[in-house]
Amino acid sequence: MLNIIKFYRMLIVCILFLSTFSGHAQIGIGTVTPSASSALDITSTTQGLLTPRMTTAQKNAIVTPADGLMVYDTDLKLFYYYSTGTSTWNPLNSTSSGRLNFKRIKSTDVLATVLAAELAVGGNTKYVLNTNTLYEINGTVAFNLPIDLNNAYVTGLDANEDVISSAGTIFEGATGGSVRFLTLRGARAFNVTGPGAGTSTSLLVQNVIVDGNNSGTVGTISGFGLYFGNVVQFIRNTNGLQYSNIGNLLLNSQAWSITNAGTFETFFGTFGLIQKNSGYSTVDSSDIALDVSGTLGTLTVGTGVLLGTVFSGTSSNPYVRGYTASATYPGYNFSTAWTVDSPGIPREGDSDATGDINLDAAVGSGVSTAFTGTGTSSRIKLNGTTTSSSLFRFTRDGNNRITYRGNKTRYFQVTASVSYQGTATDLTLILYFARNGVVLTDTKVYGRPTSGFLSSGGILALPIVGTIQLKKDDYIEIWGERYDGTGNISTVSLNLTAK
DSSP, X not given: OHHHHHXXXXXXXXXXXXXXHHHHOOEEESOSSOOTTOSEEEOOSSOOOOOOEEOHHHHHTOSSOOTTOEEEETTTTEEEEEETTTTEEEEOOOSSOSOSSEEEEETTSOHHHHTHHHHHHTTTSSEEOOTTOEEEEESEEEESSOEEOTTOEEEOSOTTTOXXXXXXXXXXXXXXXXXXXXXEEEEEEEEEEOSOTTSSOEEEEEEEEEEOTTXXXXXXXXXXXXXXXXXXXXXXXXXXXXXXXXXXXXXXXXXXXXXXOSEEEEEEEEEEEEEEESOEEEEOTTOEEEEOSOTTSOEEEEEEEEESOEEEEOOSSOSEEOOOGXXXXXXXXXXXXXXXXXXXXXXXSGGGOBEEEEEOOOTTOOEEEOOOXXXXXXXXXXXXXXXXXXXXXXXXXXXXXXXXXXXXXXXXEEEEEEEEXXXXXXXXXXXXXXXXXXXXXXXXXXXXOOTTTTTTTOOEEEEEEEEEEEOTTOEEEEEEEXXXXXXXXXXXXXXXXXX
C-alpha cells in the first residue's frame, strides 16, 4: 500500500514538471531561469556540451539523417551537420584558423595594436612579420609603414575584396615569403632584394592584383633563388616591374593592361632561367612591354623561354626593347639563349635557325678553283667571295662558310646549287658538303661535260642536297674533287641554304 502511495506522488510531480515545460517551452539545465529565446538553456562554468562522437564510416551510415543533424567526426576531428538540400555532410567552418601561427588583420583593426610585436621588431619603421606565420587580410587594410615579409605568408580570400593599401612602399626587405589572393594598392608594391640568386630563398606572388591607382609603380624584385609570379594582373601603374639576379624566374599568366604606362617588365643582371608563359601585354603611347636590352645593367641568361604571351597595342616603340645589335640578329630581339614563340613578336629558337651563302660575282664572270692531282687528295673548298642575306642563329665566317650558333644540336636540311665551267672536256667533278672541314661523302654529286660542251662555252649546274646534324659552332662549306681527267673549274654561281 505504501509503495502505491509513493508511486502516485511521483507521478503527480512528473505531471506538474512536464506541464511546466509544456507551458513555457523552455528547459534549463544548471539554471532555474532559462533564456526566453531558447528552448534549451545549459549553464555551466565547469562543464561543456558533448555531442555524439563517431567515425566517418559511422556518420555516413546514419539512415535518413535529419536536416541539421550534427555530430563530431572523430576521424576528421571536425563537427559536421547534415543538409537535406544537398544530401551531404558539411563541416562546420570555424571563424578562426586552425593554424598555430596565424593572425587575422581586419579593416577595423588598429595596426599598432594587432601588429605591435611586428612593429617593435621593425624599430617602428616597418612591420617585420613572424617567420612561417599566416597573416590573413580581411577587407581593405591601410598600412602606414612597409611590410617585411620575413618568410611569412600574407593572404586574402578574394583579391577583389581583400586589399592592402599604402601611400608608400607595401613590401620591402631582404627575405622571401608568399603573397596571395590580394589587391596591392599603393605608391610602390615591391622593393624587395633577397640574399642572392644562388640561395634557396623564394618569393611567391599568386592571384594578385597590383593596382598603382594611376600614380604608383610596381617596383623591383631581385636576389632570389626562385621567384614565381602566377596569375598576376597589373593595372593603372605608371611604371612596371624590374627583375634582376634571380636563379629561376617563373612568370605565368601575367596580365598587363593598357591602363599601365612606361616599361612593363625589365630584366637585367644574371638569371639561371627565365620562363614566361601565357598572359598578355597591351601597350599604347610610348610604352614598352618587355626590356631585355641591358639598359639597367648587363643581362646574362642561362635559358630563356617566352611562350604564349600576347603582345599588342599601338605604342610608338617596339613591343620588345631587344638585346643590343651585337647580341642578336637583324629583325630579332633575343639572344641564342632564348626560345620565343609569342604572338605579336618574331618567333625565335634553335628550331628556326637558318643561314645562307651566295657567290658575289658579276654576271658573266667566275671564280677559279684549281685542283692538285685527282681523287680524294684533290679535295678542296671552292673559292669565291660570298655574302649572306638571311642569317638567324648562323654566322658567315669567311667565304663559302656558315656556322651554326644555336645551343641545341639538331638536323638541318641543306640545299645548294653550283654552276661552273670546266677547262678540260675530260674533267669529272664531284661536289660535296663538308662539315668542319670534313667532306660528307653521302652528299656527293657528279658532273662531266659532254663532247663539244666546253668549246661552246657551256655551263654545267649541279644541285647538292643533304641532311646534316650540327651542334653549336659546327660549320658547313661546299667542297669539290677532280675525280678524273684534267683541268680546273670556274664557278659562276654558288648558293647554299640551311634550315
